[in-house]
Amino acid sequence: MIAYGLGAVSNSTKTRGLATFLMIFYNQVMGLPAAWVGLGTALALIFDALVDPVVGQLSDNTRSRLGRRHPYMYAAAAPVAILFFLIWNPPTGLEPLALFGYMMACLLSIRLFDTFFELPSSALIPELVEDYDRRTVLISIRTLCSVVGGLLMMVFAYQVALREMPDGSGGVLAKDGYFSYAMAGATVIFTTILISSAATHRFIPWLRQAPPDRRSGREHLGDIFSTLRNRAFFTIVGSGSLVFLVSGVTGGLTLYITLFFWELTQAQIATIVTFNAVGGLIGASLASPISRAIGKKEAAVLGYILGAVAELTPYFARLAGVMPENGDPRVFYIVASGAFVTMTSWAMTGVFLTALIADVVEDNAVRIGRRTEGLLFAADSLFKKIGSSGGPAIAGLILSASAFPIGAKPGEVDPQVLRDLMMIYIPTLIAIYTVSISLMAAYNIDRRKHEDNVRCLREAEAAGGGEGPPS
Numbered sequence: 439m440i441a442y443g444l445g446a447v448s449n450s451t452k453t454r455g456l457a458t459f460l461m462i463f464y465n466q467v468m469g470l471p472a473a474w475v476g477l478g479t480a481l482a483l484i485f486d487a488l489v490d491p492v493v494g495q496l497s498d499n500t501r502s503r504l505g506r507r508h509p510y511m512y513a514a515a516a517p518v519a520i521l522f523f524l525i526w527n528p529p530t531g532l533e534p535l536a537l538f539g540y541m542m543a544c545l546l547s548i549r550l551f552d553t554f555f556e557l558p559s560s561a562l563i564p565e566l567v568e569d570y571d572r573r574t575v576l577i578s579i580r581t582l583c584s585v586v587g588g589l590l591m592m593v594f595a596y597q598v599a600l601r602e603m604p605d606g607s608g609g610v611l612a613k614d615g616y617f618s619y620a621m622a623g624a625t626v627i628f629t630t631i632l633i634s635s636a637a638t639h640r641f642i643p644w645l646r647q648a649p650p651d652r653r654s655g656r657e658h659l660g661d662i663f664s665t666l667r668n669r670a671f672f673t674i675v676g677s678g679s680l681v682f683l684v685s686g687v688t689g690g691l692t693l694y695i696t697l698f699f700w701e702l703t704q705a706q707i708a709t710i711v712t713f714n715a716v717g718g719l720i721g722a723s724l725a726s727p728i729s730r731a732i733g734k735k736e737a738a739v740l741g742y743i744l745g746a747v748a749e750l751t752p753y754f755a756r757l758a759g760v761m762p763e764n765g766d767p768r769v770f771y772i773v774a775s776g777a778f779v780t781m782t783s784w785a786m787t788g789v790f791l792t793a794l795i796a797d798v799v800e801d802n803a804v805r806i807g808r809r810t811e812g813l814l815f816a817a818d819s820l821f822k823k824i825g826s827s828g829g830p831a832i833a834g835l836i837l838s839a840s841a842f843p844i845g846a847k848p849g850e851v852d853p854q855v856l857r858d859l860m861m862i863y864i865p866t867l868i869a870i871y872t873v874s875i876s877l878m879a880a881y882n883i884d885r886r887k888h889e890d891n892v893r894c895l896r897e898a899e900a901a902g903g904g905e906g907p908p909s
Contacts, residue, residue, distance in 0.1 A: 439576055442566070443583040445511075445559050445634025448627045450588030452522055452552055455623055456545075457689025458592065459610065460525075461833060464541055467613050468528065469844060474538055476690065476834020482545035483686075483830075489553055494815060497558045505642040507558035511635040514555035519628035521548035526620035555631050560815045562638060563792070564799040565645050568892060571730055574793045578725045581789045585718030585781070589711055591626065595619050596708035609704050610693060668802055673880040674794045675818050680874035681742075681791065684867060686829010688749075691836065691863065698851050699756075699860065700773055701764040710774045714781040721785030729790065734797075735881045738790035742878065745783035746871045748776045753864050757857075764849075797883050800891035836862050 460479060464470045493510070500506045525544035528537060563580075567573045595610075599619035602609035609615075696702045696710075721741070728737045752772050755761040762768045795818050802814060840859040843851065883891075 439579050440583070441637030442559075442562070442576075442634055443580040444587070444630045444637075445555070446580045446584035447587030447630040448518065448634075449552065449556050450584040451591050451623050451626050451630075452518065452548065454588040454592060454689075455522070455595075455619075456525075457686065458692060459595070459616075459619075461690045461830065462610055462693045463526065463616065464537075465837075466611055466844065466846070467616075468537060470534060470538060470541070471844075472834045472837040472842065474534075474834075475541070476830040476832070476837075478538060478542050478545060479686075479690075479830035480828060482542065482549055485546055486549035486553060489550055490557060493553050493557050494561070497561060504639075505645050507562055507645070508635060508639060508642060510554040510558045511631065514551050515628050515631040515635075517551035518548060518555065518631065519624040521551065522627055523620045523624040526616040555635075557815055559634060560792070562645070564796050566638070566641065568800070571726065573796055574726050574729050574734065574789065577792045577796065578722050578789050581725070581785060581792065582719060582722035585722060585785045585788070586715050587626075587630070589715035589718055589781075591623060592711040593708055593715065594622060596704055596711060600704075602704040610697075668798060668805065670794075670801060670881055670883045671798045671814070671818075673877045673882075674791065674798070677874045677878035677881075678791045678795075678818065680870050680877070681787075683829050683832075684870050684874070687832050687836075687863075687866065687870075688829075690830045690833025691859075694837070694842065694859070695863075696773075697848050698846060699856050700769060701848050702770060702773070706770050706774075709770075710777050713774055713778045717778045717781035718785040721782040721787075722789055724782075725786045725789035725793075728786065729793070733884060734790045734793055735878065735884070738787050738794065739875060739878050741783040741787035741790070742871075742875055745780045745787065746867075746875075748779035748783065750864065750867065752776045753860060757860065757864075794881060794883070797888050800888065800895055801883055804891050804894050832866065836866070 456479070461472065461475050464475045465472045497506055497510060500509065502509050504512075521544055525541070525548060528540050532540060563573065563576060567576045595615075599622065600608065600610050600612075600615040693707075696707050702710075725737070731737075732740075752761065755772070761772070795814065799814055836859060839862055840855050842855055842859060
């Protein structure tokens with residue numbers, strides 16, 4: 439289970455790297471306008487989202503010696519690693535339009551090949567474990583690996599590869615350190631994909647094989663539309679899409695806010711990332727016992743609200759004039775505490791978002807008479823990526839609307855620019871949080887309904903003479 443979970447480190451390394459550094463690297467280091475970077479990231483995510491249903495359907499219906507999922511998982515390792523390295527090492531001397539084209543080529547390619555691992559790997563979850571609580575344990579391990587692995591890569595970036603020197607050289611605003619960061623990230627991606635794929639390889643004989651599919655294209659479309667009409671799927675995917683939208687916005691602006699609004703040093707930012715890694719570990723560990731106590735949906739809503747409050751409180755304190763001035767050590771402790779609570783709460787919520795989608799698999803199979811794990815996770819991924827595609831675009835628009843300068847230095851940005859930035863950013867977050875939490879609260883599959891769905895499917899398989907699902 440741990441080796442399988444390590445596969446999530448690949449995606450979190452790529453996702454956190456792009457979310458945290460892409461905007462500031464191509465905007466502040468390479469000189470592209472922020473709106474260009476935001477638009478390019480949004481277009482790449484939309485492309486990625488459109489690819490997901492194709493990969494999901496391929497994965498559901500592939501018949502091979504390696505089963506439905508593993509051919510794609512193994513094939514993704516080298517391309518994703520190579521492309522992650524290339525995106526942080528553009529050729530020198532490119533004109534802005536050519537540099538934008540290079541960035542787009544790398545973004546489109548890395549997202550395409552990452553889908554070939556992430557979707558089939560996620561679709562294994564309902565096949566490996568079907569018990570309501572043990573499924574949460576497996577997803578907790580996977581989430582724990584994702585959160586902690588991704589945050590440790592951030593610690594490596596801030597403390598080693600992109601470390602700011604005592605004389606002020608280096609750091610995230612200097613190009614030189616991105617080479618070693620890219621090399622380390624590519625190595626982690628390649629290694630963890632292979633470990634996860636190999637760890638689940640021995641289960642291939644027990645995983646479900648794709649049945650002969652003689653259905654028409656209209657029947658395939660019927661599966662898709664039936665899935666979209668599932669209330670549980672609609673509500674949790676809608677909520678998750680908005681979670682990813684928030685993640686895209688905050689990811690694109692995190693370094694701008696910590697460096698320029700709070701004026702923290704890179705050493706302090708690295709410490710916050712370390713605290714976040716601990717918070718992610720705690721949050722993922724708490725998911726299983728809390729879900730047993732109060733249920734997955736209730737725990738997800740609780741974690742989401744706590745995380746939102748913890749994130750917003752320091753901003754409100756500064757705008758209300760009760761936050762200490764920048765440079766006061768208390769600023770770091772307040773911001774770090776808020777980030778820790780946010781990461782702990784949202785790591786727990788992230789477990790439940792995946793677990794709740796996994797529980798839709800059986801619910802949908804009862805409704806349409808066919809298991810479509812790949813299609814469900816592809817559709818989930820599609821809508822989340824469409825949602826997250828708006829994040830970088832919104833971040834770029836916020837930076838443009840607030841007239842944030844290129845080549846800015848901490849402590850030298852006009853305070854009115856920073857205030858304008860936050861006066862747009864905070865209401866945007868609140869609006870998204872409100873809708874997302876409301877959708878999550880409307881999810882309607884609980885423990886009893888899930889167990890009824892599993893029992894119904896077992897009875898149908900037994901009546902058809904087939905084997906029951908693996909335990």
